[in-house]
Amino acid sequence: xxxxxxxxxxxxxxxxxxxxxxxxxxxxxxxxxxxxxxxxxxxxxxxxxxxxxxxxxxxxxxxxxxxxxxxxxxxxxxxxxxxxxxxxxxxxxxxxxxxxxxxxxxxxxxxxxxxxxxxxxxxxxxxxxxxxxxxxxxxxxxxxxxxxxxxxxxxxxxxxxxxxxxxxxxxxxxxxxxxxxxxxxxxxxxxxxxxxxxxxxxxxxxxxxxxxxxxxxxxxxxxxxxxxxxxxxxxxxxxxxxxxxxxxxxxxxxxxxxxxxxxxxxxxxxxxxxxxxxxxxxxxxxxxxxxxxxxxxxxxx
Amino acid sequence: xxxxxxxxxxxxxxxxxxxxxxxxxxxxxxxxxxxxxxxxxxxxxxxxxxxxxxxxxxxxxxxxxxxxxxxxxxxxxxxxxxxxxxxxxxxxxxxxxxxxxxxxxxxxxxxxxxxxxxxxxxxxxxxxxxxxxxxxxxxxxxxxxxxxxxxxxxxxxxxxxxxxxxxxxxxxxxxxxxxxxxxxxxx
Numbered sequence: 001x002x003x004x005x006x007x008x009x010x011x012x013x014x015x016x017x018x019x020x021x022x023x024x025x026x027x028x029x030x031x032x033x034x035x036x037x038x039x040x041x042x043x044x045x046x047x048x049x050x051x052x053x054x055x056x057x058x059x060x061x062x063x064x065x066x067x068x069x070x071x072x073x074x075x076x077x078x079x080x081x082x083x084x085x086x087x088x089x090x091x092x093x094x095x096x097x098x099x100x101x102x103x104x105x106x107x108x109x110x111x112x113x114x115x116x117x118x119x120x121x122x123x124x125x126x127x128x129x130x131x132x133x134x135x136x137x138x139x140x141x142x143x144x145x146x147x148x149x150x151x152x153x154x155x156x157x158x159x160x161x162x163x164x165x166x167x168x169x170x171x172x173x174x175x176x177x178x179x180x181x182x183x184x185x186x187x188x189x190x191x192x193x194x195x196x197x198x199x200x201x202x203x204x205x206x207x208x209x210x211x212x213x214x215x216x217x218x219x220x221x222x223x224x225x226x227x228x229x230x231x232x233x234x235x236x237x238x239x240x241x242x243x244x245x246x247x248x249x250x251x252x253x254x255x256x257x258x259x260x261x262x263x264x265x266x267x268x269x270x271x272x273x274x275x276x277x278x279x280x281x282x283x284x285x286x287x288x289x290x291x292x293x294x295x296x297x298x299x300x301x
Numbered sequence: 302x303x304x305x306x307x308x309x310x311x312x313x314x315x316x317x318x319x320x321x322x323x324x325x326x327x328x329x330x331x332x333x334x335x336x337x338x339x340x341x342x343x344x345x346x347x348x349x350x351x352x353x354x355x356x357x358x359x360x361x362x363x364x365x366x367x368x369x370x371x372x373x374x375x376x377x378x379x380x381x382x383x384x385x386x387x388x389x390x391x392x393x394x395x396x397x398x399x400x401x402x403x404x405x406x407x408x409x410x411x412x413x414x415x416x417x418x419x420x421x422x423x424x425x426x427x428x429x430x431x432x433x434x435x436x437x438x439x440x441x442x443x444x445x446x447x448x449x450x451x452x453x454x455x456x457x458x459x460x461x462x463x464x465x466x467x468x469x470x471x472x473x474x475x476x477x478x479x480x481x482x483x484x485x486x487x488x
Contacts, residue, residue, distance in 0.1 A: 004474070011474040015448040016387040017455050041371075046481045048376030048383075050449050052427035053434065056333035057340050059353055064328060066350075067357045076358055137351075 006036050014043035066137060072144040112149050192217040196279060198298035204229050208261070210298040212239075212279045220268040223252075223281075228261035231283050238288045241269045242278040242300070249280060254288040308422065309374035310367075317365035324361055330423070331375060332357070335382050341450045342386045352389060356382045375423060387452045433483035441476030444469055 009026040012018050018026060030037045060066075070076075198210040208228050214221040223239055231237060236256065240249035252267040278300035282292050307315070307323070309330060315323035332353065339349035339356075360381060367377050434442060447458050455473065459466040 007478075008470045008474045011477045012448075012455055012470065014477065015445065015473065016383055016452055017448055017473075019454060042481055043477050044380060045372050045376055046477055046484060047445075047449065048372075048379040049426070049430050049484070050434065050445070051334060051338060051375060051379030052423060052430045054334045054337045054341070057337040059332050059336040060350060063332065063350070063353060064325070066354050067328070070354055070358050071361065074358065076362060 006033070007039065010036060010040040010043050013040065014047040066141070069141045069144040072147055073140045109149065109153070112145065189215075196300055198279060198281060199301050200298045202295070202297050205297050208298075210281055214277065214279075219273055220266065221252075222264065222266050223255060225255065225257055225263040225281075226261065228257045228263070230257075230261070234286050235283050235294070236286045236288060237297075238282055238284040238292070238294070239267055240280045240282065240292055241273050242280060243273050244275045244277075248291060251288060251290065251292075252279075254284075255281075310369040313364055313367050313374040313377070314369065316361065317367055324364075327360070327364075327374075327378075328357060331378055334375075334423075335378065338379065338450070339382060339386055342383070342452050343389070348389065348393075352382070352386055356385050359385060373426075375426075383449075383452070390452050430484070433480055436483045437476050437479045441472045441479065444472050445476045445480075448473060 006026065006029045009018065009022055009029070013023065013026050026040070030040055192215055194214045194216055196212045196214060198212065200206070200208060200210070205228070209224075209226040210228075211224045212221050213224070225237070228237070236254045238254050239252040241252050242249045250269045250271055250273055252269045253265075255263050255265055255267075257263040280292075280296050280299040282294045282296045284292065284294040307326070309327070312323045312327045312330070316327055335356070336349060336353050339352050340346060343349045343352065360378060363381065367374065437445070444458060447453060447462075448455070453461075455466060455469045459469045462469075
């Protein structure tokens with residue numbers, strides 16, 4: 001049962017007046033007696049309500065900042081955490097943005113380093129002369145600024161690293177696409193090619209091979225000869241492009257074979273030709289002629 | 302349409318859930334009264350500032366333990382800051398002595414309530430508490446004011462005022478019982 005002594009202790013405790021033994025005595029009573037527990041709570045409430053009668057005083061204007069700085073300095077979570085820089089969109093745009101951010105960061109770092117050095121040099125000699133609380137607050141704010149800076153730096157570094165990886169991946173993809181495009185071009189070029197095997201009714205050329213690879217798009221080609229007999233002195237093989245409906249073929253140049261009768265040479269007609277061409281190979285005077293007069297040894301079928 | 306203003310209890314609960322904007326509003330509404338209390342208790346502006354700073358950090362951490370079924374927000378906050386101030390006084394060795402001889406004369410809770418139009422609920426409650434406190438006998442009220450505003454032990458108060466310790470204890474008990482009864486609607 002609650003007695004006056006415990007009521008007194010509860011009242012004094014509500015005002016924060018108890019020390020050591022008396023506090024322990026009250027705690028024991030509260031643990032045993034729920035009425036005392038209830039009264040103690042009532043006294044706590046009533047006492048705290050006196051706070052409504054306090055004359056307000058304006059706190060320093062920077063107090064909110066100081067509170068947040070203290071939270072950061074002591075590692076309290078939750079208030080004032082910057083969200084960092086939002087990223088999105090194409091890698092190239094981000095890379096440019098973070099390039100600028102890196103420059104800014106570098107400048108900020110230099111500025112903050114100078115500020116910190118200046119502040120430190122000011123605080124150090126002042127420390128013995130000024131109030132400990134002020135020095136402590138400044139030091140905490142400097143520490144929190146440094147913490148902020150380091151946090152932002154780490155965040156940006158991670159993002160820049162991520163962008164570098166994305167840039168490398170993009171480069172690899174571009175190289176792959178370029179290779180695929182080249183392959184497609186090559187395929188397309190091959191599609192434009194026509195291979196024509198020339199035929200011969202001349203006995204001496206029965207074992208010889210003459211073939212033309214003709215690019216219909218570019219109007220140029222490659223002549224390949226094998227096992228060709230040697231021509232007489234003062235004579236050359238000459239290739240001709242025969243246009244449909246045209247009487248005179250167009251010269252595609254003189255061809256010289258090696259000792260084994262082999263030749264592989266690119267050629268282009270002396271002038272533009274049109275339509276589906278045929279080809280012939282004749283033996284002409286050395287250096288070639290404008291109009292074919294010699295023996296035709298090979299021709300398109 | 303202007304959203305309805307949140308009560309101090311709602312703001313404190315939101316603060317407990319990590320809402321930093323609610324925390325800002327708790328600060329805006331309560332900091333001036335709390336700072337007034339701390340300046341009275343510490344008798345030192347710098348100490349009061351440090352306590353206000355540290356106390357709001359503690360409030361951010363402890364707000365989740367606030368239970369609106371067990372009491373109002375502002376008294377809860379007052380208790381938190383008073384306890385912190387008393388701890389600080391104990392650490393500084395000020396708990397068992399008066400800072401200066403004139404201090405006792407200056408200590409008094411205002412008879413009229415200080416508030417603002419934005420703080421209507423607090424002002425209303427202040428009027429009720431002020432009126433109730435006015436019904437507590439003067440000698441009891443004086444002791445409660447000294448204990449509440451200065452954080453002194455009953456031993457120091459008895460010695461400083463030259464009255465028996467038992468009288469201090471009894472009058473404080475009676476004073477708080479009277480205040481409780483009046484606030485509960487008693488005469």
